Amino acid sequence: MEIYRAILCSYVFSWIYILSSLPLTLSYRTTKVFNFAHPIFITYGAYVVIIVNEVLGREIPLAVAVFLAFVVGGLVSLISHLLVFKPLSYQRVSSNVYMVTSMGLWFIYQYVLYIVCQLLTRRYDVNFLSYSTIEYKDVRFLQDVLGLNSMPQYTITATLIGVSVGVALYILFNKTVLGLSLRGIADNASLVAICGVPINRLVNLTWFLVGGITALSGVIWVNFSGSTTPDLGLNIVVDNFAAAFIGGLYSLPITAVASIVLALIENMLLAVLNYYFGVQPTVRIAIVFGIVLAILVARPPMGAGGGLPYRFIKRVSRK
Template sequence: MLPGYPFSVINFLLYTFFYLLFSIPLTLSYRTTRVINFAHANFITYGIYTAVFLNGILGNSSLFIATISAFLVAGIIAVANHVFVFKPLEKRGASMNLIMIASMGLWIMYNYVLYMIADIAHAMIGMNFISYGRITYKDVPELVVNGVSLSSTFTAGLLYTSAILLGLYLFLEKTILGKAVRAVSDNPLLSEISGIPRDSIVLLTWFICGGIAGLGGALWTSFSGTVTPTSGDAMILQVFTVSFIGGLVSLLRTGIGAVAIAFIENIGIAYLNSLFNVPTSFRPFLTFLTLLTILIVSPPLGAAGGLPYRFRSKKVKEK
């Protein structure tokens, strides 16, 4: 019998939902722009705090309103990053490494901006936004399956994740704009020659990717015990690990990565705790170990010269 059943299974599924919502947009944005975006953590955090401010200041208890608002806010931030930072750097001939470093700068800047906003809101209405408790939404019901009560977070996670994945699939596979996004991802030069407006497609992609991550952040407020302006940062290791499993290019393998990391962090740690008394606080260690293994054995796009890359390089030198 699985230790902690059925709660370990429920948590495994919940974390799978969240990792899908956080990691799929990271992979899609990299596929289209080739930017390794560390400011992706801010999309999650600002989605979280959009829901927090709506609840704390306006008294909103509708998850639908919170997620739609978070989608728009995070999507606009993603577009602003491209327009005011990434695109100007590209025009000046900056390398992808330099743009990645710029995204780190944005990551830090947005953190401090959010701290300032939270402090101002605290001074104005006397409510602590630096550490905000779990939000209970009234428009999502709880489910009971075989006598097991499933929280409203589980219900919402299942519905939102299914809707986002299905919508994204239909968009990319069945619509003209979606096919244009795929064309820009596969061959930017050829797509421009074919008359596809690359700049517009990149803007659209950033908006969608930022929006999905922000939506996931709003949903996170119904699950996490307490959120802070660094809540998105706390998940960035798992998010990048999941995307690296997908090679930063495959949405399908990113989905598999989300399932794998959620399994390791919940089912895996439950067994280790039961058999060897490994504390549950070792979850990040298991994720980091997975990330290191991926980078060494099968690095995304040959980055950092993992084992397959080294073997290929050695063969080329011998020839």
């Protein structure tokens, strides 16, 4: 039973990590901004669904949840870019300044959400600071039609959202001129600009897509977890960054594979440790950190934002 539960958790967490770490890699490739506020998009995606669900009387369909989360997550991301990151890029600041600013944004967004949740809790007399699971009525209908009632709803939700986003991203990047331009900006922005591509507009679009896709993790989360809190992003931040980090913040396929492997290792290991030794789930972060450290020591990922010289020296000295 424990193993079955661990497998289900691994499956859902794989999709959550994929949907949050792929956009992180995408944003770093295109904009070279290491955005510490990235996990807040997950939280905002989850809370948009929660708030609308409460306003509609707990009967929100998945399609509406996905649309709202995508738009709100995308807008939050775009506003962050236009008001903060873009002005910073004009100043030609170092990557450290970007990172610190994104950390500032993270705390602003998080505590604004705390304030909103407290106001809503007073207004609706429901605990928004720790909200219970949301069931999507259209997914329930789909389960009834297909006879999948024995399956937990969150597995179907995760599959629907994950596969749709995966296919959409594949088509965007491989079959459209827009995707080609986005990849071009990631590789050499100046060259793309010379070719007449409107870089600013495409960078804005990238930020919108990044925020929107990440917010979809929140839509899965509220269907899966029994308690959603404004700290949601903070709890996922390490796994999210670790997956992107293993992909070297460059390779989308490696990031996706890393997300699946991370989710599998941490959930299975946690289940085993909990069953045999009574270890608490709080060690989850230590497991992820162990994996990251092992990778750092054994083989730092390619393109790891400046890690090349030391590896280069090592290779030269060996020769």
